[in-house]
Amino acid sequence: MTAVTIRLMIFAMRTTTTLILSFVLLVTAATAQQMSQDRAAKTLMPFKKALKQALLDGLAKGPVEAISACQVHAPEIAEGLSHDGIRVGRTSHRLRNPENRSPDWVRPILEDYLANQSDRIPRSVPLPEGRTGYVEPIVMQSLCLTCHGDPLAENVSAEIKRLYPEDEAVGFEVGELRGVFWLELPATGDAS
Ligand code: HEC
Numbered sequence: 541m542t543a544v545t546i547r548l549m550i551f552a553m554r555t556t557t558t559l560i561l562s563f564v565l566l567v568t569a570a571t572a573q574q575m576s577q578d579r580a581a582k583t584l585m586p587f588k589k590a591l592k593q594a595l596l597d598g599l600a601k602g603p604v605e606a607i608s609a610c611q612v613h614a615p616e617i618a619e620g621l622s623h624d625g626i627r628v629g630r631t632s633h634r635l636r637n638p639e640n641r642s643p644d645w646v647r648p649i650l651e652d653y654l655a656n657q658s659d660r661i662p663r664s665v666p667l668p669e670g671r672t673g674y675v676e677p678i679v680m681q682s683l684c685l686t687c688h689g690d691p692l693a694e695n696v697s698a699e700i701k702r703l704y705p706e707d708e709a710v711g712f713e714v715g716e717l718r719g720v721f722w723l724e725l726p727a728t729g730d731a732s
Pocket residue numbers: 595598603604606607608610611614615630631632634635636637638640678679680681683684685686687688709718719720
């Protein structure tokens with residue numbers, strides 16, 4: 541074997557090792573990403589369920605009653621689930637309640653969903669201090685038209701204007717992006 545052949549063999553072995561190591565690192569990173577995404581989706585579930593239940597309970601009494609049920613319960617539910625470094629909320633590009641403004645890291649993702657209307661895939665992103673951000677699109681259903689469609693019943697419209705003078709969340713159509721759920725998780729091990 542000549543010196544050149546040996547050098548070539550060493551080079552080939554090194555390249556292969558580097559390739560294998562990069563692959564392993566990539567797979568590990570993808571698995572970690574998938575795990576935090578699964579954890580986020582699971583943590584968000586009770587928020588979605590509680591909101592839906594509050595809405596349905598409200599609607600059973602009537603649409604105007606349901607508006608105040610949403611007004612009172614939606615922030616309470618979000619607050620109740622925001623503990624141990626977890627933060628959760630809903631936001632939109634057209635807000636009803638200005639207090640539902642998105643955290644800064646959510647905005648570009650929301651803009652992205654708006655630019656690609658066929659993209660409804662949840663996303664997770666790394667945040668500072670090992671935290672994970674997670675975003676899930678909220679799509680308009682026919683149930684939502686009573687309070688976010690067009691036209692609204694007069695009494696519904698009047699109650700919304702009374703409670704939310706700056707409301708921008710009307711005129712949505714079924715299937716349209718209404719906004720997003722967002723969630724922040726602490727680094728694994730900090731809290732459950
Ligand atoms: C009975 C009326 C009513 C119905 C029906 C309703 N909403 Fe709302 N929605 C509200 C009110 C009131 C608020 C403001 C809640 C608050 O103060 O945080 C709101 C807020 C929101 C927000 C938070 C962002 C913002 O604009 O402040 C989203 C997202 C949202 N609604 C989506 C939906 C979807 C999706 C449906 C259907 C599944 C739906 N809503 C059905 C009344 C309603």
